[in-house]
Amino acid sequence: MAEMLDLDADVLDDHHRELIAWAASLVPDHPRIIDLGAGSGTGALALARHLPDAEVTAVDLDEDLLAHLRHRATEAGVADRVRTVRxxxxxxxxxxxxxxxVWASASMHHMADVDRTLAQVRDTLRPGGAFMITELDSFPRFLTDPAGVALEDRCHAELDRLRREAGMHMGLDWGARLTSAGFTLDGERRFDLELRPPLPAKARRYAQVTMQRMRHRLEDTLSADDLAALDTLAATANDRDDLVVRATRMVWVGRR
Ligand SMILES: C[S@@+](CC[C@H](N)C(=O)[O-])C[C@H]1O[C@@H](n2cnc3c(N)ncnc32)[C@H](O)[C@@H]1O
Incomplete structure (x- = not known):
């Protein structure tokens, strides 16, 4: 999980840098920043690096991810300004x-009661403070050949079904939710990201890790043929020169 999250930010680094610069433009000097559902820390660490006078609190449920984040904060020389809270x-x-x-990247869809979380974020912000939500539609897509596209379609349909069954809030209109929670909507953008072949090694590794994770998630629902196809793709991703990376990200900014 940590590797996949790290690779996501690393492979889509131009996009990630653009989001960090946008977030940085929203805050005063010496900002206090909270990363909700910080995961491996790609947001928290990039914000701490970009804003040398910022103090960042990274919050997550998963102690292993937080340990990884602390290790990376030490490596990046920002450990004195990044604290973790489990x-x-x-x-x-x-x-x-x-x-x-408050920065929440790909984490708000996990919250059990989104209106309660929005109210808590609002209470945590200073007046005028910003809440930046980034959400995604699903895992990125990598395949372009017709059989590969059809396989990814089947995988994504199954993943969507499992997320719905698990009560995850994918595809919500967070702009409307922010407004009903008393925020002023300050920005909303959709990013359709695409990296064309030939991909660098880190992007091929990202494809491989994503295939493995999809296979793990879908072990009980996909056909044996589809599982075998995912295994083959994961095993050969590093040697392929026809892979792409396609991902969609939506970003909303609400002001208290
Ligand atoms: C898809 S990951 C995103 C991580 C990171 N924000 C990023 O963009 O790379 C979602 C994160 O939310 C965390 N999370 C999910 N539900 C949570 C909860 N109820 N409380 C705290 N963290 C939670 C997970 O542990 C995971 O690290």
């Missing part, structure tokens, strides 16, 4: 505020 954001929140920016 918390279940569906439960009672620890005292995280006051914050100038």
């Amino acid at each position: 918390a279940d954001l569906d439960g009672a929140w620890p005292d995280l505020g006051p914050a100038d920016l």
Whole structure:
């Protein structure tokens, strides 16, 4: 999981840099920033590096991911300004505020009660503070040949079904949710990202890790042929020169 999250930011680095610059433009000097569902820390660490006077609190449920994040913060020389907090954001929140920016990348769809989480974020922000939500439609797509596209379609349909069954909030209109939660909508953008072949080694590795993760998630639902096809793709991704990376990201900014 940590490798896949790290690769996502690394492979889509131009896009990631653009989002970090956008977030940085929203905050005052010496900002206090909270990364909700920080995962491996790609957001928290990039924000700390981009804003040398920022203090960043990275919150996540998963202690292994937070340990990885602390290790990377030390390597990046920002450990004195990045603290981690292990918390279940569906439960009672620890005292995280006051914050100038709350950053939530691919984490809001995990929240059990999104209106409750939006209200908690609002309470945690200083007046005028910004809440930047990034969401995605699914895993990226990598294949262009007709059989590969059809396989990815089947995988994505199954993943969508499993996410719906698990109660995840994919495809929500976060702009409308922010407004009903009392935020002023300050920005909304859709990014259709595409990297063309030949891909660099890190992007081929990203394809491989994604295929492996999809296979793991779909082990009980895909046909034996589709599982075997995913195995083959994962095993050969590094040698292929026809892979692409296609991903869609939506970003909303709400102001308290
Ligand atoms: C898809 S990952 C995104 C990680 C990171 N924000 C990024 O963009 O790479 C979602 C993260 O949300 C965390 N998460 C999910 N539900 C959570 C909860 N109830 N409380 C805290 N963290 C949660 C997961 O542990 C995971 O690290």
